Amino acid sequence: MKLKKENILIVDDNYDMLELLQRNLKSFNFHAYKASSVHEAIEVLKSTSIDLLITDLQMPEINGIELIKYASEHFPSIPKLVITGFPSVDTAINAVKSGALDYLTKPFTSEELKKAIQMCLKNAVQNTNQTIEKKVLKEPFYSGIVGDSEEHFKLIDVIERVKDNRVTVLIEGESGTGKELIARAIHYNGRFASQPFITVNCGGIPETLLESELFGYVKGAFTGANETTKGLFHAATGGTIFLDEIGNASLTVQSRLLRVLQEKEITRIGSQLAEKIEIRIISATNSNLQNMIKNGTFREDLYYRLNVVSIESTPLRNRKSDLLPLINTFIKKYEKEYGKSNITITPKAIDLLTRHDWPGNVRELENIMQRLIVLCDHEIDVDLIPKQLKYKQPSESAHLKPLHEIEKAHILKVLSAVNNNKTKAAEILQIDRKTLRQKLQ
Numbered sequence: 368m369k370l371k372k373e374n375i376l377i378v379d380d381n382y383d384m385l386e387l388l389q390r391n392l393k394s395f396n397f398h399a400y401k402a403s404s405v406h407e408a409i410e411v412l413k414s415t416s417i418d419l420l421i422t423d424l425q426m427p428e429i430n431g432i433e434l435i436k437y438a439s440e441h442f443p444s445i446p447k448l449v450i451t452g453f454p455s456v457d458t459a460i461n462a463v464k465s466g467a468l469d470y471l472t473k474p475f476t477s478e479e480l481k482k483a484i485q486m487c488l489k490n491a492v493q494n495t496n497q498t499i500e501k502k503v504l505k506e507p508f509y510s511g512i513v514g515d516s517e518e519h520f521k522l523i524d525v526i527e528r529v530k531d532n533r534v535t536v537l538i539e540g541e542s543g544t545g546k547e548l549i550a551r552a553i554h555y556n557g558r559f560a561s562q563p564f565i566t567v568n569c570g571g572i573p574e575t576l577l578e579s580e581l582f583g584y585v586k587g588a589f590t591g592a593n594e595t596t597k598g599l600f601h602a603a604t605g606g607t608i609f610l611d612e613i614g615n616a617s618l619t620v621q622s623r624l625l626r627v628l629q630e631k632e633i634t635r636i637g638s639q640l641a642e643k644i645e646i647r648i649i650s651a652t653n654s655n656l657q658n659m660i661k662n663g664t665f666r667e668d669l670y671y672r673l674n675v676v677s678i679e680s681t682p683l684r685n686r687k688s689d690l691l692p693l694i695n696t697f698i699k700k701y702e703k704e705y706g707k708s709n710i711t712i713t714p715k716a717i718d719l720l721t722r723h724d725w726p727g728n729v730r731e732l733e734n735i736m737q738r739l740i741v742l743c744d745h746e747i748d749v750d751l752i753p754k755q756l757k758y759k760q761p762s763e764s765a766h767l768k769p770l771h772e773i774e775k776a777h778i779l780k781v782l783s784a785v786n787n788n789k790t791k792a793a794e795i796l797q798i799d800r801k802t803l804r805q806k807l808q
């Protein structure tokens with residue numbers, strides 16, 4: 368997983384100090400946000416996802432301790448570092464009591480600043496991990512996502528990390544693995560949950576319409592553009608736009624998307640006016656974008672922009688410990704829907720379901736469970752399970768052998784065809800006799 372550069376907010380009433388800190392932060396490869404008063408700082412905290420707050424203590428009007436207190440109450444997960452020109456045990460204790468992790472005394476060297484920042488960020492990650500771990504262990508059901516496997520808990524961990532900021536997320540995985548469910552969970556559990564969540568099916572809208580649907584147009588931009596219209600990006604402002612099946616977006620749409628991601632602004636078709644937007648983009652695909660990049664159908668630069676955080680949604684066959692909780696969830700869901708109750712499933716039936724490869728993933732499992740619940744009286748047993756699940760078709764991967772086995776079989780076949788004549792066999796195999804001897808050994 369690749370995460371963004373950290374956003375650091377620096378607060379100081381002294382302009383020269385702000386400039387100096389900003390230069391330092393840039394050279395350490397962080398994004399710097401500046402505020403020259405507590406009021407300004409609070410505005411930034413409210414509108415931006417900040418990873419570390421660095422504040423001066425002595426400021427006119429409201430002092431830094433008040434800011435630390437405010438941030439500790441409203442943004443407890445943001446670590447706070449204090450810089451002060453008046454070192455005293457009292458100030459230090461006061462700052463730490465109010466929620467600061469550490470304090471630096473002016474003047475400090477760039478190296479001291481770097482160390483203090485690293486310590487604060489590391490500390491924050493450890494704290495987040497601890498809270499996530501506690502939370503995740505209790506959450507086999509997370510926003511409709513059910514599971515009990517290591518992959519399931521890892522997934523929830525990533526959702527927890529990205530849900531509160533506007534970092535761009537790309538979800539890749541086979542059909543039916545829950546990509547849309549993940550996108551919704553990120554949005555509805557995060558800070559922007561009250562803002563819109565807009566899904567765009569990039570494969571479902573005709574290519575000619577997708578651009579105008581996404582970006583809107585001005586009156587007269589093309590034939591039929593009778594009035595100025597807002598696009599889906601506008602509609603999702605403040606919230607999340609979910610670009611589903613992004614692999615199906617045309618190259619024209621891809622280049623427009625790239626501009627949106629680079630400039631954070633959109634231009635309606637036919638307009639010269641660019642408008643700033645605050646939006647989170649989550650995209651999903653079951654296509655292999657890497658292959659599409661190789662054959663020129665997907666832009667590499669767009670791929671990297673979309674893929675700031677990447678989430679792999681694992682096929683069900685590779686996380687079979689999710690099966691049982693999923694089966695139980697679907698039993699509960701569908702017995703209610705079909706007016707049944709107390710439906711059970713036999714261990715043999717579970718065993719059969721566990722052996723299946725689930726090429727259609729959770730969607731396939733849900734369909735089968737729905738059907739089984741309709742058909743059964745009170746118990747789901749082997750006799751109800753569809754034939755294709757009972758007599759397992761060997762999957763394509765089961766036929767695939769390691770290279771050394773194929774090589775061995777081929778060498779033996781050639782040798783037998785030439786009556787064990789090693790010179791002839793080596794000639795046919797186009798290797799020298801010594802190599803053949805080694806391989807036979």
Ligand SMILES: Nc1ncnc2c1ncn2[C@@H]1O[C@H](COP(=O)(O)OP(=O)(O)OP(=O)(O)O)[C@@H](O)[C@H]1O
Pocket residue numbers: 511512513514540541542543544545546547548549652653680693729730733
């Ligand atoms: N972990 C899960 N827990 C509960 N239900 C799940 C889970 N994963 C997927 N589902 C269900 O499976 C179905 C398919 O999920 P979803 O539509 O999110 O998959 P997808 O990866 O977007 O598929 P596609 O690529 O075909 O669009 C949905 O009904 C969803 O609710």
Ligand SMILES: [Mg+2]
Pocket residue numbers: 546547611
């Ligand atoms: Mg989907």
